[in-house]
Amino acid sequence: MTDAHASTGVSMPQVMDADRMSRALTRIAHEILERNRGLDDVALVGIRTRGVPLARRLARALREINGDDVPTGALDITLYRDDLMRQPVGPQPVVRRTEIPFSIDDRRILLVDDVLYTGRTIRAALDALIDFGRPRAIQLVVLVDRGHRELPIRADYVGKNLPTAPQQSVQVRLQEIDGADDVVIEGEP
């Protein structure tokens, strides 16, 4: 997996390395504290797949800064996708477990994902979350915002704004899943 980098041979500029990723997450943790004035009613929910380790890292960063343990969950949005039954013919996306082991009622939920693009994943995640209860507020955290929104959705905390062309693809790799931390852009601008 990590050698996808080298083997493709096409231009794949690295736009974030492990160090910058870590600093971006620490900055976001500080912004979360500043904006919410305390973490009493805050919880993190990561969107599968890569939002989940990012949410755990933010929980760790918040604990280091503030000493508070923030409850953390994982959300699978597959069953809420707007394109599920629109595939002409083809395999169904794999459904994985949603694990939110706390009540989201009256909490501030920090929804975490790796890349914000069209906004459709976030739309699905908002629908899924609201089936679990009535949070006091939902805020959106993304590591990369690459633009090209198709829905009226914006992030509250952004690790990096990354201008891209629609035909490009942004790859976020995380230690927990991919064995290394970085963000690269694939394809010609």
Added chain:
Amino acid sequence: MSTTASRRQDAPSAGDLAPASLRSRHLLGIAGLDAGEITLILDTAEAMKEIGTRSVKKVPTLRGRTVVNLFFEPSTRTRTSFEIAEKRLSADTLSIATATSSVTKGESLLDTVRTLEAMAPDMIVMRHASSGAPHLLARMCRSAIVNAGDGMHEHPTQALLDAFTIRAHKGRLAGLKVAIVGDLMHSRVFRSNLILLRTMGADVWTCGPATLLPPGLAQFGGRLTTSIDEAVEGADVVMMLRIQQERMHGHFFPSVREYFSLFGLTPERLRRAAGDVIVMHPGPMNRGVEIDSAVADGPGSVILEQVSNGVAVRMAVLYLLAGREGQGGEA
């Protein structure tokens, strides 16, 4: 892991889809499913099970889809289980019990189904007393067909929920000793379970009176015995089958009491099994015929768990088949 898996982007696209899927757009039986497909259904059911623990037990996945439940044989748990599964996935459902339908006016199976098809359902879940009835429909209809039990042939969703229940307790299927005891001849639950468990590498022991052994049993593999003690010895799972009085046109054993004394599962017999044995029964149970009440309600019994797992497994099947719509043929 493939690069497609790591290419999850904000915009869902065709390249985003995981490679795993079912090959057929129908679920007619366990025969024809390979180990990978069975595992896919069981894994998907794990995710579906969580939905049943929420306060809002519903996801919008099959919104706008119509599922017809067509039951030509009496059924409470299977029909209810399918209906709940369909509703949890937001499908529009209607259930037709033959006692209240035109079938009683002499309409043939094919005409009934063609009439229903004219109303364009996406899926038909069918139970029928004739083996192979769903296979006939699959050839004649555009809708996806799910077999909810056909005659003495197969009952695939029951075998899948049984496997799901076993896996939940034992963490695996391969290498387990599973004893299946009772009326092997009339049982579609048995056939589906035998095929599934063998496909997944379990050590299956089958046991029943010599008069209730189906012809050709040997071709499925597994071990056959007429001694329940031998079958249960060291078993990780004991699966009891119902004595199906309604299918018995003849005398297969002298009396219910004699059957119970020779093949009934009693607490004494169960002591021969592994310490953490689980006891299963597809229901409805004949207490005192194939199973002692003390066992049915005992600590190892997972009979009610089987029922609740049925909903999650059927949700998984409906979800996975829905993605196969629009494909022609029986393939």
